[in-house]
Amino acid sequence: MVSIQQQLQKIKKENRLGIMTHIVVGYPSLKESEKIIQTMADAGVDFIELQIPFSDPMADGPTIMQANRHALQNKTKVKDAFGLMKKMSGKISIPLLFMGYFNTIFNYGVERFCREAMECGCSGLIFPDIPLEEEAKEHFLKFAKKYNLSNIRVLSPASTPERIKKNAEVADGFLYFVGRKGTTGAKTKLDEALNCNLEKIKKYVKIPVAVGFGISETKHIKSLIGKAEVAVIGSAVLDRYAKAGIGKELEGVKKFLKLLINSASYKKPTR
Amino acid sequence: MKNIFLKTQYDADKRGHFKKYGGRYVPEMLIPALENLEKSYYEARKDPKFTQELMELFQNYSGRPTPLYFAKNFSEHLGGAKIFLKQEGLNHTGAHKINHCLGQALLALRMGKTRLIAETGAGQHGLATATVAAKFGMKCTVYMGKVDYERQRPNVFWMERLGAEVIPVMHGTQRLKDAVTATLQDWIANVDDTHYLLGSALGPHPYPSMVRDFQTIVGLEVKQQLKENYGINKPDVIIACVGGGSNAIGIFNPYLEDKNVRLIGVEAGGKGIGTVGNHAARLQKNPKVGVVEGYKSYFLQDKDGQVQNTHSISAGLDYAGIGPEHALLWEKKRVEYNYVVDKEVIEAFNLLARKEGIIAALESCHAVAYAMKLAPKLSSKKNIVINLSGRGDKDIFIVADALKDKKWKEFIKNKSREKN
Numbered sequence: 229m230v231s232i233q234q235q236l237q238k239i240k241k242e243n244r245l246g247i248m249t250h251i252v253v254g255y256p257s258l259k260e261s262e263k264i265i266q267t268m269a270d271a272g273v274d275f276i277e278l279q280i281p282f283s284d285p286m287a288d289g290p291t292i293m294q295a296n297r298h299a300l301q302n303k304t305k306v307k308d309a310f311g312l313m314k315k316m317s318g319k320i321s322i323p324l325l326f327m328g329y330f331n332t333i334f335n336y337g338v339e340r341f342c343r344e345a346m347e348c349g350c351s352g353l354i355f356p357d358i359p360l361e362e363e364a365k366e367h368f369l370k371f372a373k374k375y376n377l378s379n380i381r382v383l384s385p386a387s388t389p390e391r392i393k394k395n396a397e398v399a400d401g402f403l404y405f406v407g408r409k410g411t412t413g414a415k416t417k418l419d420e421a422l423n424c425n426l427e428k429i430k431k432y433v434k435i436p437v438a439v440g441f442g443i444s445e446t447k448h449i450k451s452l453i454g455k456a457e458v459a460v461i462g463s464a465v466l467d468r469y470a471k472a473g474i475g476k477e478l479e480g481v482k483k484f485l486k487l488l489i490n491s492a493s494y495k496k497p498t499r
Numbered sequence: 500m501k502n503i504f505l506k507t508q509y510d511a512d513k514r515g516h517f518k519k520y521g522g523r524y525v526p527e528m529l530i531p532a533l534e535n536l537e538k539s540y541y542e543a544r545k546d547p548k549f550t551q552e553l554m555e556l557f558q559n560y561s562g563r564p565t566p567l568y569f570a571k572n573f574s575e576h577l578g579g580a581k582i583f584l585k586q587e588g589l590n591h592t593g594a595h596k597i598n599h600c601l602g603q604a605l606l607a608l609r610m611g612k613t614r615l616i617a618e619t620g621a622g623q624h625g626l627a628t629a630t631v632a633a634k635f636g637m638k639c640t641v642y643m644g645k646v647d648y649e650r651q652r653p654n655v656f657w658m659e660r661l662g663a664e665v666i667p668v669m670h671g672t673q674r675l676k677d678a679v680t681a682t683l684q685d686w687i688a689n690v691d692d693t694h695y696l697l698g699s700a701l702g703p704h705p706y707p708s709m710v711r712d713f714q715t716i717v718g719l720e721v722k723q724q725l726k727e728n729y730g731i732n733k734p735d736v737i738i739a740c741v742g743g744g745s746n747a748i749g750i751f752n753p754y755l756e757d758k759n760v761r762l763i764g765v766e767a768g769g770k771g772i773g774t775v776g777n778h779a780a781r782l783q784k785n786p787k788v789g790v791v792e793g794y795k796s797y798f799l800q801d802k803d804g805q806v807q808n809t810h811s812i813s814a815g816l817d818y819a820g821i822g823p824e825h826a827l828l829w830e831k832k833r834v835e836y837n838y839v840v841d842k843e844v845i846e847a848f849n850l851l852a853r854k855e856g857i858i859a860a861l862e863s864c865h866a867v868a869y870a871m872k873l874a875p876k877l878s879s880k881k882n883i884v885i886n887l888s889g890r891g892d893k894d895i896f897i898v899a900d901a902l903k904d905k906k907w908k909e910f911i912k913n914k915s916r917e918k919n
């Protein structure tokens with residue numbers, strides 16, 4: 229399996245924007261999650277977030293929230309997420325990350341969660357609701373590091389320079405920048421202030437930046453070229469999956485991703 | 500002028516930790532807004548003008564002080580301790596919720612916010628938020644779980660008359676916790692011009708401390724009224740219902756340091772605490788710590804940390820979490836937490852209405868129901884104060900249903916036929 233660092237280097241060498249996609253474990257079913265991950269990998273994405281479903285996903289919009297609910301109704305358990313991580317990390321070579329909410333980790337035990345995540349082949353953790361200020365109590369950064377998991381910090385347009393600096397100090401792998409104010413969800417237009425905000429972030433953050441929230445079209449991807457290193461496509465894939473005809477879901481996802489991935493290539497090497 | 504900003508050994512530290520509970524577990528996008536709120540709350544604490552303005556609103560707008568009423572008939576009927584009712588239901592808008600709404604509205608103005616958003620369960624907090632929004636000329640959106648939206652219809656109607664937009668939340672259990680999540684999501688998207696006017700002593704720092712401070716007026720008034728009106732130095736027992744914990748912490752706070760005053764919080768036992776989903780009693784069996792909705796405390800949750808369904812006859816107590824200071828007070832055994840079930844609540848509702856002519860909110864009737872069990876065991880020399888957090892007008896549909904009132908059913912039927 230390739231590490232996050234290696235994958236980032238590969239992206240750089242290939243002169244393109246990296247692509248990270250997202251699935252909710254157990255949505256629409258555990259079996260199907262497996263197939264979607266495989267489809268994404270086959271299409272050529274660089275990273276995949278496996279979201280562990282949670283009852284109260286506060287940073288997620290309607291599409292992903294619904295998927296969380298659905299997964300829980302399917303009785304998806306945290307151990308299923310570990311199982312899926314283990315199985316898929318053995319099958320595909322790109323880095324897989326866990327995304328979710330801190331209560332899941334807290335409840336599992338922070339150290340135990342990190343250790344088992346590593347053992348299952350997980351490369352990084354994206355948990356937006358555990359700010360640095362709680363580190364003294366939770367030791368989340370400490371154990372992520374101990375078990376070699378990249379702790380992906382999440383920043384937003386509302387982040388002040390002071391917050392950006394603080395997070396930049398501990399950020400690992402890449403930084404996840406939420407492209408607009410609001411919860412997750414596909415939008416036709418990206419936030420107008422995005423460029424400006426990205427410049428603000430780039431001033432303090434020296435590691436690669438992934439931009440998420442709202443990316444659903446090739447023009448979004450193109451507009452990020454040269455400004456960020458990775459584009460995150462979340463809800464848009466789920467929407468695509470849901471809209472495809474019965475039996476054609478995976479094919480639909482693959483086509484959609486191919487299109488986006490093809491648009492992620494730099495025409496000319498920049499700088 | 501009363502000082503509502505007390506210091507006790509149970510207070511949070513600078514980061515909002517009540518020992519191991521509380522804190523600020525939110526996505527980065529909300530941190531700046533919370534830091535800003537914290538700053539303006541700390542400034543307001545030090546500014547006598549703020550307290551003065553709030554006291555004037557309490558008095559002239561809300562009708563404070565609310566009476567502390569000796570419920571003689573009720574006490575004699577139960578045959579034991581004397582029972583006093585702190586009549587928070589006589590506030591403008593009918594519940595204690597207006598206390599923290601006025602306080603937070605003043606802070607929102609100071610921060611230059613032009614829009615208020617809130618979650619609500621029983622609708623009392625939403626109603627109070629819509630009220631202060633109207634008064635201060637702010638826009639207002641209230642989120643309400645679909646279940647509560649249906650069962651507390653009168654409050655939805657009044658909120659809309661006050662100019663608020665009321666949005667039923669279809670996600671999750673369609674109750675209070677889902678309304679909190681929806682409001683947080685709105686805040687994430689509109690954090691620049693919007694203040695989240697949280698309705699209980701919970702959520703990320705500084706809400707639990709701030710809401711407690713604005714509710715502390717209740718306990719301070721009780722202290723003074725007991726002395727001045729009844730010649731009683733201090734009560735022996737104080738009882739309050741506990742949803743998120745705002746009315747309870749407000750009346751307890753001035754007495755926390757006085758171990759001679761027994762403090763009792765009453766949770767919603769619903770249809771019985773034996774079955775998950777049938778109750779909202781978080782501190783009864785094997786309380787489990789979690790981190791949900793921005794704070795660490797006890798939550799009704801399963802093995803995986805998924806928040807569980809709850810039930811209570813009162814929407815305002817139908818909540819899976821409990822404010823972090825209550826978690827600490829429980830751990831330190833400073834406050835006892837008990838529960839009563841729906842059936843006892845309706846009995847309490849009826850008895851109080853018949854004996855004292857007071858229609859109390861179903862939330863508050865939890866405290867009354869517990870007092871009915873306790874008072875007969877105590878001597879008539881003992882004094883119990885109940886925080887009667889709200890009045891019961893909003894519960895007309897629920898009570899009519901619970902009592903299977905035939906005339907009311909008939910009325911509703913005819914009413915629905917009337918249109919066209």
Ligand SMILES: Cc1ncc(COP(=O)(O)O)c(C=O)c1O
Nearest residue numbers: 623742743744745746815862889
């Ligand atoms: C009248 C009344 N009492 C009590 C509560 C419970 O809230 P808390 O525990 O914050 O006082 C509510 C909440 O809606 C209420 O309306």
